[in-house]
Amino acid sequence: MTRKKKVTATVISQKQIAEQIYDLWLETKLAKNAHPGQFVGVYPHGESMLLPRPISICEADKARNRLRLVYRVAGKGTAEFAACKAGDQLEILGVLGNGFPVDKAKGKRVFLMGGGIGIPPMLELAKAMDDKKQILLGYRNKDLFLEEDLAKYGDVYVATEDGSVGTKGNVMDIIRAYSLHADMIMACGPMPMLRAIKQYAAEKGIEAYISLEERMACGVGACLGCVCRTTEKDAHSHVNNARICTEGPVFEAREVDI
Amino acid sequence: MNTEVKIAGVTFKNPVMAASGTFGSGMEYGDFVDLNRLGAVVTKGVANVPWEGNPTPRVAEVYGGMLNAIGLQNPGIDVFMERDLAFLQKYDTNVIVNVCGKTVEDYLEVVERLADTSAAMLEINVSCPNVKEGAIAFGQKADSLYNITSQIKKKAKQPVIMKLSPNVTDITEMARAAEAAGADALSMINTITGMKIDIHRKKFVLANKTGGMSGPAVKPVAVRMVYQTAQAVKIPIIGMGGIASGEDAVEFLLAGATAVAVGAMNFVNPCATVEVLEGIEAYMRQYGIEHVTELIGAVE
Numbered sequence: 098m099t100r101k102k103k104v105t106a107t108v109i110s111q112k113q114i115a116e117q118i119y120d121l122w123l124e125t126k127l128a129k130n131a132h133p134g135q136f137v138g139v140y141p142h143g144e145s146m147l148l149p150r151p152i153s154i155c156e157a158d159k160a161r162n163r164l165r166l167v168y169r170v171a172g173k174g175t176a177e178f179a180a181c182k183a184g185d186q187l188e189i190l191g192v193l194g195n196g197f198p199v200d201k202a203k204g205k206r207v208f209l210m211g212g213g214i215g216i217p218p219m220l221e222l223a224k225a226m227d228d229k230k231q232i233l234l235g236y237r238n239k240d241l242f243l244e245e246d247l248a249k250y251g252d253v254y255v256a257t258e259d260g261s262v263g264t265k266g267n268v269m270d271i272i273r274a275y276s277l278h279a280d281m282i283m284a285c286g287p288m289p290m291l292r293a294i295k296q297y298a299a300e301k302g303i304e305a306y307i308s309l310e311e312r313m314a315c316g317v318g319a320c321l322g323c324v325c326r327t328t329e330k331d332a333h334s335h336v337n338n339a340r341i342c343t344e345g346p347v348f349e350a351r352e353v354d355i
Numbered sequence: 356m357n358t359e360v361k362i363a364g365v366t367f368k369n370p371v372m373a374a375s376g377t378f379g380s381g382m383e384y385g386d387f388v389d390l391n392r393l394g395a396v397v398t399k400g401v402a403n404v405p406w407e408g409n410p411t412p413r414v415a416e417v418y419g420g421m422l423n424a425i426g427l428q429n430p431g432i433d434v435f436m437e438r439d440l441a442f443l444q445k446y447d448t449n450v451i452v453n454v455c456g457k458t459v460e461d462y463l464e465v466v467e468r469l470a471d472t473s474a475a476m477l478e479i480n481v482s483c484p485n486v487k488e489g490a491i492a493f494g495q496k497a498d499s500l501y502n503i504t505s506q507i508k509k510k511a512k513q514p515v516i517m518k519l520s521p522n523v524t525d526i527t528e529m530a531r532a533a534e535a536a537g538a539d540a541l542s543m544i545n546t547i548t549g550m551k552i553d554i555h556r557k558k559f560v561l562a563n564k565t566g567g568m569s570g571p572a573v574k575p576v577a578v579r580m581v582y583q584t585a586q587a588v589k590i591p592i593i594g595m596g597g598i599a600s601g602e603d604a605v606e607f608l609l610a611g612a613t614a615v616a617v618g619a620m621n622f623v624n625p626c627a628t629v630e631v632l633e634g635i636e637a638y639m640r641q642y643g644i645e646h647v648t649e650l651i652g653a654v655e
Contacts, residue, residue, distance in 0.1 A: 101386045103625055140623070145418045147570055147623045174416075190625070312412040314421060315622040317386075319379035321399075321428045322414035335430035336407045343383075 099130040101193065101317060108185040109163060115242040118214070119179045120155075121166045127191045128164045131157035133199060133222035134285075134308055134347045137164065137191035138316040141174040149190050150174045151313050151342070153285070155217035155243070156224070167217035167243060193316050194346045197283050197306055199225045205280040208233055209251065210268045210294060212286025216243050218308060222283060223250035231277055235268040235286065269293045279303065283347075288355060295350035305350040311341045318343035326354035356639055357646045358632075360394070360613050362591045363514035363539035365475050367394035367449055367614060370647055371604065371632040374595050374618035375400060375453035375478060375518070376425065377569075378628075380439035381446070387625035390446040392632065394614060397542075398439060400455035400480045403464040405431035409485060410562040415551045420570025420597065421619055422549050424485040424563035427455050432468050440472055449475040451516065455483060455490055459503055463510050470512040477513050479503070482520030482545035484567045494520045494545075497532035504536035514539035516593065519584075521547050521573075526580045527587035534588045542593045542616070543584060544577045569619040571597040578610050585611020585652055599627065601634015608635075611652040 106125035114120045127137065131154050138149025156165035170179050181187065197218075205228065211219040212235040220243055223232060230251040234244055239261040247253050254271045255263030264274045267290060271277065284294050285308035298305035311323040324338040328351065331339040337354070339345060358369035372395040378384055381396045390396060408428025415422045429435070435452075443450045452474040456462035466477060481494030481503060493503045500517070507515055517533040519526060521544040530541055546567025551560040577596025585592055594612030597619070598604050604615040620627040635647065644650065 101625075103387070144571075146416060147419070147619070148414075148416050148421060149622075312414050314414045314423065314619075315377075315383070315625075317383050317625065319383035319399075320377065320414065320423065320622060321408065321425050322411075322423060324408070324411060324413070324428070333430075334428065335405045335434050336428065338407060338428060 099192065101191065102127065103188060103190045105186050106164070106189050108181045108183055108187065110183055111181055113179070114167070115240045117170045118242050119168055119170065121168070121178065121181070123164045123166065123187065123189070124162055125164055125189060126162050127189065128157045128162045129159050131159070131164060131192050131221070132196035133225045134196035134218050135192045135194045136346065137166070137189045138193060139166070139178060140188040140190070141177045143173070143177060146174050148314055149316055150178070151193070151316060153218040153308070154192070154221055156221050169214040190316055193342055195344065197222050197308070197347050201304070202226055202228065202281055202283065204228060206231070206278065208277070208279040208282045210282060210284035210286065210290070211235070212268055212290040213237065215284070215286030215290070215308065218285050220246055223247055231279065233268040233271045235290065236262070269297065272297070282306065284308065292355055295355060298350050306347050307350050308346045309341050309348060309353065309355070310346065313342055316342050327352055328354050356636065358636065360648060362593070362613055363476065365449060365514060369394045369632055370608065370614035371628055371635065372397050372451070372593065372614060372616040373621065373628050374616035375480070377618040377621045381443050382439070384621065384625055388629050390448055392629050393448045395449035395451050395475070396443055397451040397478055397616060398443070398453055399429060400427045400453040400483065401429050401432055401435045401465060402427065402455050403432055403461045405429065405434070412561055413563070415560040415566065417549065417551055417568060417572070419572030420568050422551055422561060422566030422568050423546065424561045424566035426485045426563065427483055427490070429455070432465050436468065436472060440474065444473045451476045451478050453478045453480050453518070455480040459506055462503065462507060466507055466511050474513055476516055477511055478516040478518050478542055479507055480518050482518050484520065484522060484546060484548045484565065485563055491520055491522065494529065495523055497528050500529055501532040501536045504533050504538050508537040516540040516542050518542040518545055520545050521576060521580055527583050530584040530588045534590050538590060540591045540593060541584065541588070542595065544573070544580055544596045547573055547576065569597065571599055571620070573597045574603060578606050581607055581612050582610040582654070598631060599623070601631055601636070601638055604631050604635050605638050605650060608647070608650040609652070609654040613651055
């Protein structure tokens with residue numbers, strides 16, 4: 098594992114790409130060690146806000162030391178990030194978490210499934226996987242984002258909750274609508290989507306790697322704030338809880354009780 | 356310049372510790388901090404058997420601080436001794452083991468198991484606000500606190516620190532009870548019970564509804580309690596509550612603490628412990644203070 102660091106990153110550019118969704122490029126050496134599915138903790142400047150906000154890595158340009166973060170404004174901290182302009186600085190902690198097991202996908206037909214703000218990590222993952230993949234994306238409405246970026250790396254299928262674009266419904270409805278098949282799933286998205294994927298993978302007898310989210314404090318495995326229930330005793334905690342920031346955020350669906 | 360302090364016969368190279376529950380067993384902060392530089396690492400609370408802790412969400416940010424309701428999740432004393440204590444033993448820092456339990460017998464079992472280990476001191480957690488049984492139940496009534504302290508003192512081979520709760524009417528009454536029962540030192544303050552409500556969902560943010568508040572916003576409360584307690588007892592105090600800088604630490608020392616612990620701020624700045632130490636040293640240089648002990652209780 099690479100050493101975690103807290104560093105100052107410089108904003109290269111930022112733009113809003115959908116309602117509440119921002120696309121931020123940062124210059125930081127942390128990019129060198131980034132693996133798909135990992136995340137960074139971004140610190141607000143305001144002294145009343147203390148804790149780093151966990152944000153997934155959307156792209157890592159290792160050659161130019163750049164990280165792309167695509168995030169949703171969910172509160173005061175992320176609203177502060179959204180106001181950042183080129184040249185501004187942000188303190189970030191990273192790189193954190195385990196990431197997706199890219200090697201396990203070699204030679205397999207893989208679904209990459211992203212729902213809402215779970216879509217961004219799928220981009221770096223898609224770039225890292227050489228084999229053919231089917232990319233299933235779920236949005237609330239026609240306010241899409243990152244679908245064009247992702248289309249460069251595989252066959253993209255879109256679902257929207259209101260049916261305004263693509264299949265009406267969610268990513269599971271795409272599978273049914275197009276009779277798609279895969280040997281493995283890699284996914285990130287809201288809990289109901291991840292539960293449906295866990296069930297689907299169990300029915301099909303395939304592996305599914307899902308990225309979980311929880312309220313976090315330290316981000317480095319010390320505070321035990323961000324745990325998820327595990328089906329077996331976790332090797333670190335010796336109870337049925339694993340730290341999402343450290344053992345996760347990516348878990349094989351069978352390992353977690355969600 | 357001399358930063359050494361002594362608590363109950365144990366020598367600390369400097370008065371800066373990592374507070375229990377905010378630093379794991381040191382391992383998690385090894386990327387950021389040279390553990391050899393710390394006066395002590397106070398470990399996450401450990402019980403006789405593994406504890407699952409509370410459901411999530413377990414943490415929430417509040418203005419200038421945070422709430423936690425971890426519920427003392429821990430792997431139990433066996434794993435702790437084999438893995439965590441063995442890891443910390445490799446470093447030139449004192450290890451203070453935080454002990455928790457649901458019953459007096461639970462505490463005593465852990466205390467006895469630790470008797471012949473490298474733990475330099477024991478910190479008894481009678482102040483966690485997030486578990487239903489044990490912990491704070493022993494720390495909010497003077498007679499219960501007296502009882503558990505004296506029972507632990509009978510069994511403990513290491514000096515005993517009682518970690519006090521601020522969630523009481525009169526902290527000095529608790530401090531006096533612990534002292535009378537033979538406690539060697541006090542740690543204070545544990546977190547202040549708080550609550551946060553998500554007004555959009557009309558739900559409690561924490562699954563446990565309440566959580567312990569820590570962080571810079573609690574510091575004035577902690578400094579006041581350390582000062583009051585230092586006036587009331589003779590045993591040394593380890594002060595904590597929102598310490599983020601050397602200046603904050605000096606405030607606690609002036610109020611009467613012999614040492615300080617950095618807690619929630621580890622989450623904000625993973626190098627906080629070492630920076631607090633450097634800040635104390637800078638203050639000593641600035642005011643020509645030869646020995647850090649000159650600061651203890653020196654508020655006029």
